[in-house]
Amino acid sequence: MNTRRFSIAAAALWLCAFALTLYIANVTGVPGFDMALAQPAHAFAVANEWSVWIARIFAAMGSGYVLAPLTVGIVVALWVRGQRWWALFLGAAGLGGILISQAVKRLVDRQRPEWDNPLHELTSPSFPSGHAMAGIYGYFAFGIVAWFLVNRAFGVALMVFGLLMGPSRVVFGVHWPTDVIAGWLFAGAWLCTVAAVLWWRLGPPPTVDDAQVAEVAEA
Numbered sequence: 001m002n003t004r005r006f007s008i009a010a011a012a013l014w015l016c017a018f019a020l021t022l023y024i025a026n027v028t029g030v031p032g033f034d035m036a037l038a039q040p041a042h043a044f045a046v047a048n049e050w051s052v053w054i055a056r057i058f059a060a061m062g063s064g065y066v067l068a069p070l071t072v073g074i075v076v077a078l079w080v081r082g083q084r085w086w087a088l089f090l091g092a093a094g095l096g097g098i099l100i101s102q103a104v105k106r107l108v109d110r111q112r113p114e115w116d117n118p119l120h121e122l123t124s125p126s127f128p129s130g131h132a133m134a135g136i137y138g139y140f141a142f143g144i145v146a147w148f149l150v151n152r153a154f155g156v157a158l159m160v161f162g163l164l165m166g167p168s169r170v171v172f173g174v175h176w177p178t179d180v181i182a183g184w185l186f187a188g189a190w191l192c193t194v195a196a197v198l199w200w201r202l203g204p205p206p207t208v209d210d211a212q213v214a215e216v217a218e219a
Contacts, residue, residue, distance in 0.1 A: 002204075006196035013189035020182050024127055025108050034176040042115055042173045051171055052119055058168035059120075061161075062131035067094075067138045074142065085198060085205045086145050092194045097137030100186055101130045112174055119173045129175045132183025135165030137191060148207045 024031075045051050060066060071094045078087035110127035139162030147155030166180035198205070 003196050003199040006192045006199060010189050010192035010196055013185050013192060017182060017185035017189055020178065020185065021104060021108060021127070024110060024178060024182070030176065031178065034178050037177045038113060038170055038173075041167075041170045042113075042119075045119055045171045045173065046117055055119075055168045055172035058165045059131065059172065062134040062138070062165050064098075067134055071138060074145075078145070083149065083206065085202055086149065088202075089194055089198055089205070090141055090145065092198075093137040093141045093191055096190050096194065097133050097187055100190055101128060101133045101183070104128055104182075104186065105130070110176075110179070113176060115173050122174050126175055127179045128182035128186055129166060129169050129179040130183070131169050132166030132175070132180040133187040135162035136184060136187030138162065139165065140187075141191060148205065 045055065071090060075087045075091045075094075078084070078090070105125035105127065108127045109125050112122055112124075112126045140159045141162075143155040143158030143160075143162060145155075146152075146158055163184075166183060169175040169180060170177055195205075
């Protein structure tokens with residue numbers, strides 16, 4: 001995939017993200033799609049305590065207290081090792097993702113779901129899901145880096161973990177499904193944008209094979 005393809009993917013995702021944002025900002029009440037998925041998910045969580053504990057793990061891993069220092073540590077490690085393309089990718093993804101999430105939350109100011117038997121209560125704006133976004137610009141992005149530089153199986157595991165962070169917020173009862181979808185769209189659009197810019201300015205990302213070739217050449 002080159003700059004053009006990343007740019008096209010980014011444009012499509014941005015368009016979908018903004019379209020969904022306009023819909024949620026102007027719709028009256030809770031869309032039927034949201035209620036149809038959120039109610040059974042919440043009922044399942046209430047009846048199955050183990051799912052709540054899993055949701056709490058995702059909540060902790062997607063919090064700024066965990067993800068921020070983790071991202072900084074990985075970025076620094078990549079930079080020191082000479083993997084500056086990937087360091088810039090993760091750094092820009094994380095910083096931009098946080099800014100986009102907070103800006104859209106304040107713009108839309110959507111109310112959180114309210115349940116008679118809440119598992120967890122939050123008062124901050126609901127749309128988009130910050131954890132769903134963090135799962136993409138954080139762990140999914142880590143998985144992309146791991147795919148190219150470490151191990152493909154490990155990379156896939158990280159990407160799956162990042163994707164599952166979104167649905168866990170619906171199970172936890174603190175987000176509507178459209179909050180999660182919007183988080184995926186905005187974070188995905190931003191990742192593609194960052195990749196397109198870096199590819200345009202610095203060329204394609206290096207892989208572990210490139211690093212090995214460079215070491216042999218230096219030797």
